[in-house]
Amino acid sequence: MAGITIVGSGDCGTRAAFSLRENDYKGIINLINNENGLPYERPPLSKQNGDVVKINSIMSPEEYEKHSINLISNTRVLKINRESKFVSLSNGIDLYYDKLLISTGAYARPLQQDKFNHCLYLRSKNDAELIFAKLPLTKKAVIIGAGLIGLEMAALLRNKNIEVSVLQDSDRILERAVPEKLAEIIAEKHKSEGVKFFYNAQIENIEKNCITLATKEKIQADLIISAIGAVAKTDLAIEANLPCANGIIVNGQLRTDDPYIYAAGDCAICKHPRYGSIRFETWRNAVDQGEFVAKSILGSNEEFNKLPWFWSDQYELSLQVVGVPSLAETTVKRSIKKNARVLFHLSSKGQLVAASGLGPGNSVAKTIRLAELLIEKNKQPLIEELEDENFNLKKLL
Amino acid sequence: MGNWVSACHANEIDEEDVIRFDHEQKTYAIYRNLDDQFFCTDGLCTHENVHLADGLVMDDIIECPKHNGQLNYVTGEAKRIPICKNIKTYLTKIENNQVFIQID
Numbered sequence: 001m002a003g004i005t006i007v008g009s010g011d012c013g014t015r016a017a018f019s020l021r022e023n024d025y026k027g028i029i030n031l032i033n034n035e036n037g038l039p040y041e042r043p044p045l046s047k048q049n050g051d052v053v054k055i056n057s058i059m060s061p062e063e064y065e066k067h068s069i070n071l072i073s074n075t076r077v078l079k080i081n082r083e084s085k086f087v088s089l090s091n092g093i094d095l096y097y098d099k100l101l102i103s104t105g106a107y108a109r110p111l112q113q114d115k116f117n118h119c120l121y122l123r124s125k126n127d128a129e130l131i132f133a134k135l136p137l138t139k140k141a142v143i144i145g146a147g148l149i150g151l152e153m154a155a156l157l158r159n160k161n162i163e164v165s166v167l168q169d170s171d172r173i174l175e176r177a178v179p180e181k182l183a184e185i186i187a188e189k190h191k192s193e194g195v196k197f198f199y200n201a202q203i204e205n206i207e208k209n210c211i212t213l214a215t216k217e218k219i220q221a222d223l224i225i226s227a228i229g230a231v232a233k234t235d236l237a238i239e240a241n242l243p244c245a246n247g248i249i250v251n252g253q254l255r256t257d258d259p260y261i262y263a264a265g266d267c268a269i270c271k272h273p274r275y276g277s278i279r280f281e282t283w284r285n286a287v288d289q290g291e292f293v294a295k296s297i298l299g300s301n302e303e304f305n306k307l308p309w310f311w312s313d314q315y316e317l318s319l320q321v322v323g324v325p326s327l328a329e330t331t332v333k334r335s336i337k338k339n340a341r342v343l344f345h346l347s348s349k350g351q352l353v354a355a356s357g358l359g360p361g362n363s364v365a366k367t368i369r370l371a372e373l374l375i376e377k378n379k380q381p382l383i384e385e386l387e388d389e390n391f392n393l394k395k396l397l
Numbered sequence: 398m399g400n401w402v403s404a405c406h407a408n409e410i411d412e413e414d415v416i417r418f419d420h421e422q423k424t425y426a427i428y429r430n431l432d433d434q435f436f437c438t439d440g441l442c443t444h445e446n447v448h449l450a451d452g453l454v455m456d457d458i459i460e461c462p463k464h465n466g467q468l469n470y471v472t473g474e475a476k477r478i479p480i481c482k483n484i485k486t487y488l489t490k491i492e493n494n495q496v497f498i499q500i501d
Contacts, residue, residue: 044445284464361448362462365452
C-alpha cells in the first residue's frame with residue numbers, strides 16, 4: 001500500500017498526520033514540508049517581543065519518528081498525477097499515494113503597487129526572520145493593511161519604540177470579522193500607543209523609503225510591511241483539474257471531486273451546515289480540519305460543522321471571536337470586571353450565533369468558550385442572562 | 398518531603414472553577430470540582446505558559462484560555478492539543494475550610 005501523502009506541513013497538515021495515527025492508521029504517512037526545519041505554528045510569528053524570532057515547533061523531532069511519520073522537508077510537490085495516483089517531488093522522486101491531502105495553506109496577497117518589491121510580507125518563518133532582522137535599524141515603519149496581522153505587527157513594532165503608520169483602504173480597521181464596537185476600542189488603543197492611521201488611503205507609489213499616497217502626501221519609512229490578506233494556494237489543484245474558486249472546493253467530508261484527494265485548512269472551501277461554502281483562515285480551523293480530515297480519510301461520513309474561532313493579541317489586549325458576528329441581527333453586551341466586555345450576537349429568532357470579546361490578558365476567554373458551547377447547542381439565552389456578569393452561563397448548557 | 402502551604406479559603410473558589418495562587422516566585426492553579434474536592438496544578442499551561450486560572454473548568458478538565466488545549470487537572474495529563482506535555486500536580490488537603498497545597 002502506498003499510504004497517505006500530505007502536501008503541506010503547516011498547522012493543518014501536521015495535525016492531520018498525527019491524527020491519522022491517533023485514529024489507528026498503520027500505513028505509510030508522508031508529510032511534505034517545503035521549508036527547512038520542523039513544522040511550526042504560524043500565529044506566534046506576529047505575536048512576540050524578543051529580539052529574534054521565536055519559532056514554536058508543533059511537535060518535537062522525536063514525535064515524527066515515534067509515530068512513523070515520514071517528514072520530507074525542503075521539498076516541494078510539483079505536480080499531482082491523479083490517474084496514476086502519485087505526486088512528483090522537486091527532488092525528482094514520484095511518490096505514490098492511496099489517498100492525498102492537500103493542505104498547502106495560503107500565501108500573503110501581493111500588493112499591486114509594489115512594483116519593485118520594497119514591501120516585506122509576513123506568512124512564513126523566513127518572512128518573520130527578515131522583518132525581525134531589519135527592526136534594530138528601523139525608526140519608522142509603515143504597515144499597509146489594518147487587518148489582524150497588520151495590527152499585531154503594529155503593536156509589536158510599537159513595543160520596540162518604532163514609529164508606526166498604518167494605511168487602510170477603507171474608513172475603519174478590522175472590517176472583516178470584528179464587530180465595529182470592538183474595532184473602535186482597538187483603534188483607540190493603537191492611537192493611544194502612538195500609531196498613526198491613514199484611512200481611505202490610496203497608494204500611488206512605493207519607493208524604498210517612501211510611500212506616496214494619491215493625495216500626494218509622502219510617508220517616510222525604513223520598513224514597509226504589506227499585510228493585505230491571504231490567497232489560497234490552489235496551483236496544484238487547478239493544474240490537476242480539481243474544481244477551485246478562491247480555494248480548493250471540498251464537500252462536508254473535506255473531500256474534493258476526486259475520491260482519493262482531500263483538502264483542508266486555509267486552502268480549502270468547505271461546505272458548512274451553518275454557513276454554506278466557506279473558507280476559513282484561522283489556526284483553530286487548521287487544527288480542527290486537520291483532525292477531522294484524518295477521520296474522513298479513514299472512512300468517516302461525518303460532516304464538518306465546527307464553529308470558526310480566532311484570537312488576536314495586541315499590546316495587553318486579547319480579542320476572541322467565535323461564530324460569524326456579521327450574520328447576526330442583534331447584539332447584547334456583557335461587561336466583564338472593569339475593562340473587558342463580551343458581545344453576544346443573536347439571530348432574528350434570538351438564537352445565539354456568535355460572540356466576540358475584548359479585554360486585557362485572557363479576561364474574556366472563559367465567557368467566549370461558554371458562548372461557543374451554547375452556540376453549538378443552538379441555545380436561545382435570555383437577554384438578562386447574557387447581560388448579567390454574575391449569571392453563570394454554564395447553567396444553560 | 399514537601400511542606401504544606403496555606404493557599405486559600407475553600408469558599409474563594411466557585412464550584413467547578415479555578416483560581417490563581419502565587420507563592421514564592423511560582424504560580425499555581427487551584428481547582429474545586431462539583432463534589433467539593435480540591436486539586437492543584439502548576440499555574441501555567443505547558444504549551445505557552447498562559448495562566449490556567451482564566452480557563453474554563455468542565456468536570457475534571459481545565460481548558461487553556463488561549464488556544465483551548467485541555468489538561469486533566471486531577472491527573473495532570475495533557476488531553477487535547479496544542480497541549481501535549483503533562484502538567485505537574487500537587488497534593489491538597491482541607492483543614493477548617495482552608496485549602497493547603499503540598500509544595501516540594
